Amino acid sequence: MFVQNLRAKNPLIHCITNYVTVNDVANAIIACGASPIMADDINEVAEITKISDALVINLGTLNERTVKSMKASLKQANLDDKITVLDPVGASVSKFRSSVAKELLKEFRFSVIKGNLSEIKFLNDLKSSSKGVDISDKDKDESLENIAFIARNLATKTGAIIVITGQTDIISDENTTYICKNGNSMMAEFSGSGCILAGLIAAFVCANKDMPLKAALMAVCCNGVAGDLAKQKNVLTKVGNMTFKQNLIDEIYKMSDDKIEDLAKFEEIE
Amino acid sequence: MFVQNLRAKNPLIHCITNYVTVNDVANAIIACGASPIMADDINEVAEITKISDALVINLGTLNERTVKSMKASLKQANLDDKITVLDPVGASVSKFRSSVAKELLKEFRFSVIKGNLSEIKFLNDLKSSSKGVDISDKDKDESLENIAFIARNLATKTGAIIVITGQTDIISDENTTYICKNGNSMMAEFSGSGCILAGLIAAFVCANKDMPLKAALMAVCCNGVAGDLAKQKNVLTKVGNMTFKQNLIDEIYKMSDDKIEDLAKFEEIE
């Protein structure tokens, strides 16, 4: 029903995102049933947010010019109560990125914040350090319990749904926490896995506004199940990372509520 | 003969285009037999237009900086009588984009203007509204007769060849109008189908300058036939949108005049 809703509504997703993975994000947004529009000029972003159903802010390759546009878009989105998704790519990697991430968090409301544990810890004022745009090795050993606690804590502080990606994904608001065990190691072997997920989350949540936490969970499951199906396509030979990426987006395109119901491995945790 | 000319001449196509689909545009331009050069800095664009055979201006992800560069390039291109193609992506989606589109149309001559019906209507001062960068649902029901009339009208006003993409594509100057029925619904299921076509049009027209209308038609046929062949590759299973995109550009790479002659479904209409 979540996928079906999304495809019936075909929401428009405004993305201010990095130029590294933007094409894959656009195609993944189409694949799941929504329509992407990428626009980052200060002269038009607020108008484009206004006609869109959701706004994705991705901090990869941010610059002074686009940060202003992000703020103008977020202002409009908050005014109109649109779905907003923050993807704080490499949030702690530089002072500039750190301060932008913190500023956005302070000045605007986000419906969902999605990051790896290093990024989410940073936003939560916990000591952490990314390895570039990837999770740090140290953070890889954090217990699921701790991660869930961090998610709930940031959810409480910000009012946002928190998605922490990792071997096990966490999807949480301040009261309820889900884990999802779909997906596999190949998803870290290409650039843009997280960016794609942020796009999917925006699409799923704005098409299923009455159940945002469940919708965010379904977006995570959709991505993970697609990753699992993509991997199964090449069981006999080692799959290359580019073919895997293509298969993943293809599988999002072919996704259905039934497939998610059959293959999703999620549960609510305490 | 159009494809053969293009491959023999290997023209250089200067593109000032959006960062979403730029890679696919570059590879499609190579695939058809031309060479792409993407450059958008005001300090070099005029020089690069000067050494190029054609200029493609694509309004997706435009910004203040690149609009200045578009104008400098167009000025040079018009001065040197180069082939110029305008792709007014989402022309009416914001005041900024609308005014840039209208300004470019007023200040510069275009050899070809290519858009979906919503975009072309807007440039023709007809009431319309895009859905983001896609055609609006309302415009989808316009009759072929009306669309042809709109194309001829804009061709008369601007002196440009007008290409209107849709289920049936229209290629028209002020006197002669062709329709092309190749292509299929998968071409709207990935990002950049229109951007790729604009690149092909520039390549075909500048390599076949004595027959620009026919060359634009052949570019549309090339794209449509490639789309049809790409779809046929995956008749037994549902094809994903990323695989379809890859197949499409691959088929452009393998295109020949013979294939177009065999498979193109075009005719002249009154």
Place this chain on the structure above:
Amino acid sequence: MFVQNLRAKNPLIHCITNYVTVNDVANAIIACGASPIMADDINEVAEITKISDALVINLGTLNERTVKSMKASLKQANLDDKITVLDPVGASVSKFRSSVAKELLKEFRFSVIKGNLSEIKFLNDLKSSSKGVDISDKDKDESLENIAFIARNLATKTGAIIVITGQTDIISDENTTYICKNGNSMMAEFSGSGCILAGLIAAFVCANKDMPLKAALMAVCCNGVAGDLAKQKNVLTKVGNMTFKQNLIDEIYKMSDDKIEDLAKFEEIE
């Protein structure tokens, strides 16, 4: 051992590169065993270079803003003795690009400079002219002897390892020159072959710092062998350029020192 070292160390590669091929560069860097980080804002680039193991400067789609960032990054990289790779895409194509290329060469130290013969000739103050971002037809006929001489000459002037790509690739410092005969004509049939190689060189060299010339040679071999394997995948039918590109990066992902040892065709020349 070069590939093994690279995968064991998983170095972080900071790229200031063009928006045309950036996604393929990122995925190729992951494929070979390193991690990419693309960042070009003046407010963060020096910091990001500082935490990275190597810096790639690619002049495609450069602009005034990113040139400042390139200089800030290079300053930091030279200060910290990081591996730096220059890819002077289309160096002579405009006055702006020419002067930036020459300025960077004058003001900063590069570990490796990689280009086609037209680009390297230009940096060497020899008469040449690119065809857009491709080698000029005239330069295609230069003898291997002359090319090797040009490489050694620029190596002596700059202290950099020089890589000249072409039908036969040249890898040279001021004393020792290798040629590599892997690779094939398909590698010029998609956009970004050279950009990918620059990323690989940065990764191989910074993970094998004690043998930089051999490491650069191994990067060239890795790329060429991957291209050869990619081509062999489609011997029965003509392969499209997009499928070839995907196969190439996939083969980099599956590369091993053993494969390079088996398949690399390189030798030292006088």
